[in-house]
Amino acid sequence: AADRIEAELGPVDVWVNDAMTSVFAPFTEIEPEEFRRVTDVTYHGVVNGTRAALRLMRPRSSGHIVQVGSALAYRGIPLQSAYCGAKHAIQGFTESVRTELMHEDSGVRISMVQLPAMNTPQFRIVKSRMPRTPQPVPPIYQPEIAARAIVWSSEHNRREVYVTGITVATILADKVASGLLDRYLARTGFDSQLTDQPAPEDAPHNLWRPVPGDHGAHGDFGDVAHRRSVQLPLTLHKGAVLTTLGAIAASAVTVVVRSGRR
Known part of the structure; x- marks a missing residue:
């Protein structure tokens, strides 16, 4: 696919890795094959995407790879062990690849954009074993904010971009008071990720294959999602x-x- 893009459109200057899927459930209720699937899509998707991009970019020592990360790349939360594990892995992987590119004095750049909770359709189509429908952890932001940060990152040599204040606060809190944050999330982390609506039985999900249809860029939380980030x-x-x-x-x-x- 990458070769075809270059053949039809010219050299790839920017490559954005954003593959993800998840299972909303306590770790002990996630089957091993489900956990592996989340890891394959969310982590190995980024690994393989980066490999494809570098195969094109390294010979000409030019290009920019942007990894779409999350505050959860630094701080794990309940009900998302597979997803948090994958995001942590992406963080370490990206740092490793960046230093290798620097070692060979490559002109290829690699950045990671750390997002907060976004109002995207993923919470509508994620596989869940919870009795109520899932939601992003408030505060929630509209996806246009993430898009702006990703585009900006692709045009500048910044190793990481923290998109909102809550992203910065989460990362800092984990560094200086991780034990306190453990206790806080143990107390609030379940309810804050669930709406009051009962989860429908046999709801379609995208763990094994895409859910048919165009789901757009926005989720179901537009009435509470912030349109701007200070x-x-x-x-x-x-x-x-x-x-x-x-x-x-x-x-x-x-x-x-x-x-x-x-």
């Missing part, structure tokens, strides 16, 4: 933000010094 502009324009803060700090120091001389 954190994203700060992340995308980090240099300008730091420069501005530095200038403000320098001005403040100057004022203090001058006041002290009076």
